[in-house]
Amino acid sequence: MASLNSVTLLGNLTRDPELRYTPQGTAVTTFGLAVNRRYSQEGQAREEVCFIDIVAFGRQAETVNEYLTKGNLALVEGRLQWRSWETPEGQKRSKHEVVANNVQFMPRGSGGQSDGSYQPARSAPPSRPSAPPQPPSMGGRGGFDDSFPPPDDDDLPF
Template identity: 50%
Template structure:
């Protein structure tokens, strides 16, 4: 039986994306997302907020760090991933994160200007990692232009 682990969230960034690089040069951005939920109960509005840690790798993370700021309304599609580590006190800590597959600004109450970047890391950034990334076709779109 196949299982699907996909989540889509729409919320506001709780902090600017923090962009770091692995020792291999791969970018990774992390930020927080607050998702508000409102409902009416007995004629009164109720509200709850859920907080999620978002992780975006490679070009997606680099673009997120260059485009999004604290307070930005953002849509995130990705998967839930759980991991654990030992903290400074030696206690095991379990966390659940959303590993982003795609991100985008919400256009419900704002406007955005899309700037296409070069896939070879030329003007406008993008390539991330050097090498001949532009010589191999994209695994999803092949040689087709995304837009």
Template identity: 50%
Template sequence: MINRVVLVGRLTKDPELRYTPNTATAITNFTLAVNRNFTNQQGENEADFVPIVVWRAKAENAANYLRKGSLCGIDGRLQTRRYETPEGEKRFVTEVIADNVTFLDSKKNNDTQEYYSGFGQEVDEDVPF
């Protein structure tokens, strides 16, 4: 069996970092907008909005360095789960559990005036991505 997902897209809002109550394990959630490879009848590109879940140290890094509009790559697996609301309604959720998050934007760090890529390497701001 194979369950592998690779996505590249932009965050629709800032990541949400929280910690599990019992073990204080970091978990970050965000939604990734991924363009489709075709246009609709009006000639516009459509996008899918995919919920992403990141755990542990990678969750803290994602929450610290990603922001709304950030371009990132996700490598992970698809997971479905179900739960019941307090009102008794059954809900199903499909999300991507990220094994790897790659920061694809170059961001200016206001404190140090240095430029960093997602790998923490200094890059020239004139280099196109």
């Protein structure tokens, strides 16, 4: 039997992204996303908000941490993941979260810069704990528009 695990969400960040590194040196960023649903019930305008935890890995995690802050609009594509753990007190906990395959920065509203471009939100990411050497970069931005962060290797069509 076939199955599909795909999620696409458009919403606002509920908190600043938190960047950490695994012992192997992989970047991991977590952030919350609020997705609103507006509807009418018995002639009354209603709004329902769903709060979703998002996890991004690798270069995408570093880019999200560098450019996004609380309140920014983002389009997240990924998959649902069920995670469970035990607290130090012995209580079992679990939750669903979205593992992001792609995070797209959406244009900013009139409250920000008028051209919709993104500037780094933070000065520099925290240093990696003795991370293994990284492969050399391709150098430069390869002709990409400087108003957006460079794409991940996963975003390239080849």
